Amino acid sequence: MRFLIRSRPRPVLAGFAAAAAAMAVAVPAAASASTASAATVVSPVVGHVYVNDNTAGANSIGAFDRHSDGTFTPEAGSPFAAGGAGTGAGLASQGALQISPDGRFLIAADAGSNQVSVLRIGSGGSLKLVPGGVISSRGVLPVSVAVHDDLVYVANAGNGGSNYTGFRLGLNGRLAPISGSTITLPDGAQPGDVLFNGTGTKLAGTRVGTSLIDSFTVRHDGRLTAAPGSPFPAQRLGPFGSEFRPTNPDQLFVSNAHAGAGAGTVSAFSDSSDGTLSPIGSSPFADSQTAPCWVEITHDGQFLFTVNTASGTISRYSIAAGGALTLLGSTPVGATGGVGAVDDRLSPNGAYLFVDESRIGAVGAFAVHGGDLTELATSPTSLPAGAAPAGIVVT
Numbered sequence: 417m418r419f420l421i422r423s424r425p426r427p428v429l430a431g432f433a434a435a436a437a438a439m440a441v442a443v444p445a446a447a448s449a450s451t452a453s454a455a456t457v458v459s460p461v462v463g464h465v466y467v468n469d470n471t472a473g474a475n476s477i478g479a480f481d482r483h484s485d486g487t488f489t490p491e492a493g494s495p496f497a498a499g500g501a502g503t504g505a506g507l508a509s510q511g512a513l514q515i516s517p518d519g520r521f522l523i524a525a526d527a528g529s530n531q532v533s534v535l536r537i538g539s540g541g542s543l544k545l546v547p548g549g550v551i552s553s554r555g556v557l558p559v560s561v562a563v564h565d566d567l568v569y570v571a572n573a574g575n576g577g578s579n580y581t582g583f584r585l586g587l588n589g590r591l592a593p594i595s596g597s598t599i600t601l602p603d604g605a606q607p608g609d610v611l612f613n614g615t616g617t618k619l620a621g622t623r624v625g626t627s628l629i630d631s632f633t634v635r636h637d638g639r640l641t642a643a644p645g646s647p648f649p650a651q652r653l654g655p656f657g658s659e660f661r662p663t664n665p666d667q668l669f670v671s672n673a674h675a676g677a678g679a680g681t682v683s684a685f686s687d688s689s690d691g692t693l694s695p696i697g698s699s700p701f702a703d704s705q706t707a708p709c710w711v712e713i714t715h716d717g718q719f720l721f722t723v724n725t726a727s728g729t730i731s732r733y734s735i736a737a738g739g740a741l742t743l744l745g746s747t748p749v750g751a752t753g754g755v756g757a758v759d760d761r762l763s764p765n766g767a768y769l770f771v772d773e774s775r776i777g778a779v780g781a782f783a784v785h786g787g788d789l790t791e792l793a794t795s796p797t798s799l800p801a802g803a804a805p806a807g808i809v810v811t
Contacts, residue, residue, distance in 0.1 A: 448468075459483035463763065464541040464769055467779060468513035468524050468807035469495055469799060472504025473754045475526050475533060477513070477543055478779075478799050482810065485711050486768040486781050487794050495800050496543035499533040499550035500526025506623060506774040509559035510609040510657040510710050510759055511575065512807030517565060521546070521589045522809060525558040525570065530577070532558055532570055534589045541811075546589035554581040554593060559806075560609050564616035568641050569636050571610040571621055575603040580621055580630070582638050594638045599630070608656045612664035618687055620668055622655040623647060629670060631691040639806055643691025651683045651700040656670075657710040663717030668693065671708040671722050672700055680708035682722055682761075684739045701741040703731040712760045712769065719744075719787040721760060723771060728755040730771070732787045747789040749773065749780055750796075761808045772805040779805065 429678030465488050467478040480488035520677035521542065522535045534549035534650035544795040555572025562569045568583040568591060590707070601607060603798030612618065612634070619640060621630040632640035639655040654674025661667040669683045673751035675681065685693040707726035713735070720733040720741060730747040736742070749757045749771065750798075756775020762768070762784070769789060771780040778796035799805060 429742075436629045446675070455464065459485040459487060463811040465779065466513060466522055466543075466809040467688075467799060467803070467805045468498070468502075468631070469803040470502035470504065470507060470512070470527060470806040471800070471802045471804070472528060474498075474532070475500050475502035475524070475528065476800065477522065477524060478803065478805075479541060479543055480797070481541060482763070486783055488779075488781070490796060491541050493542055496535065497545060498524050498526060498535065499545045500524075500531035501528035502804070503528045504802065506756070506758060507559045507806035508606065508608055509571070509806065511560040511562065511611065512759070513809050514561045514563045514807075515667065515809045515811065516563060516585060519586070519811065523561050523563060523568060523585070525553070525561055525807065526550070527559055527806070528683050530556055530558065530572075530582075532561070532591060534585070534587055534591060542579055548590050550590045551583075554598060555579045558605065561614050562610045562619065564605060564612040565610075567634070567750045569610050569612075569773060571607040571620060573605075573607050575735050578603060578605050578607065580607070580640070582640070585637065597639050599640060600633075602626075609658050611660065613659055613660040613668075613687070614662060615665045618665065618691060620658060620660075620687075622650075622658055622670060624654050624656055624673070624737070627635060627653050627674075631687065631693050633691045635656060641691075645692060645694070648693045651695065652681050652722065655683070657722065659711045659713045659720070661713055661735065661739070662715055664739070667696070667710055669713065669720060671711050673725075675708045677706050678704055680705045680724060682708060682711070682720065682733065682741060684741060686739065696739040698740070701733065701743065703743060703746070705729055705731055705746055710759050712762055714762065714784070715766045721789070723760050724759050725757060726755060728757060730757075730760070730789060731784070732789060734787055744787045747782070747791070750791050759806065759808050761810045763810050770808055770810055772808050774805050777803040777805065779808070
């Protein structure tokens with residue numbers, strides 16, 4: 417589950433423009449200044465956008481003020497030190513940055529140092545590393561994070577240390593490993609995503625490298641029980657991004673990225689009480705694009721968006737009550753043809769979709785109207801030099 421926590425708006429100073437040069441009637445200087453101050457008004461800040469920069473060496477988190485019109489501007493002091501190291505290259509994963517359900521902390525994968533970092537979110541959106549907030553991921557190459565209540569799972573993708581490992585998130589923001597929680601994966605599995613359903617009773621993970629899907633039920637002690645038959649064969653090569661339906665915790669959607677040019681699909685599964693996965697209807701559903709990787713579902717559960725990294729587009733589907741998908745079309749990602757667009761996340765009100773563009777080190781923004789997307793004229797916004805964004809959070 418991808419938590420989207422709405423933060424309280426804070427006051428914003430309006431920007432001012434000079435008064436028009438040609439004035440029909442002369443006015444006193446004070447009145448003229450007042451008129452000028454009203455000429456340009458900056459859209460108010462309603463939240464924030466955070467990006468795991470995944471910078472080589474010292475990793476950082478980019479932070480932006482999110483405005484009500486969908487635009488965003490750098491937060492003072494951004495980027496903020498994450499405490500660990502990134503890789504400086506794109507991560508083949510979804511969810512490398514998550515937010516705690518109470519909106520107090522960000523949890524970031526530091527893939528270059530095999531660590532996980534926790535940063536406290538300040539009242540104005542600034543970030544500060546929690547004391548003792550950097551901890552070993554208990555594996556190699558952490559790439560994805562899942563959060564439900566105080567339970568955190570991390571997917572490690574590197575050979576010699578590939579696994580899913582559980583932690584508890586304390587009130588002070590520190591992570592504590594859960595004894596006996598590690599699920600070891602074989603070399604080459606290359607997990608791309610790990611996620612909870614909305615009730616926290618299920619956890620799923622995708623193995624991109626071997627085209628398998630792990631499914632578990634979650635015990636009260638935070639440890640996992642594999643579903644009968646897990647891992648399940650993916651319906652096509654390269655199961656990648658995934659999402660449980662926000663309005664139905666027993667429906668799981670998984671993108672299939674490696675079937676070849678123009679052959680991308682999205683699978684829909686029913687997740688039974690014991691975690692067994694069964695295809696829904698005529699799943700998988702074609703998107704007629706290449707490399708559908710990242711998946712996001714609208715908060716009302718009506719529409720699904722998947723980012724086609726190799727096509728430079730975002731495919732749009734409607735979701736029937738039973739979970740079947742209907743392709744509505746594909747929207748181009750404008751900058752550099754959109755190739756290299758990766759993780760995506762909706763704003764809390766669902767009005768905007770924000771997309772990491774790893775290839776150019778930027779974040780794109782799209783207005784959402786039901787199942788339609790329109791890229792904003794101001795999109796994309798650049799990230800710091802050296803950023804290879806992997807993971808995004810919107811508040």
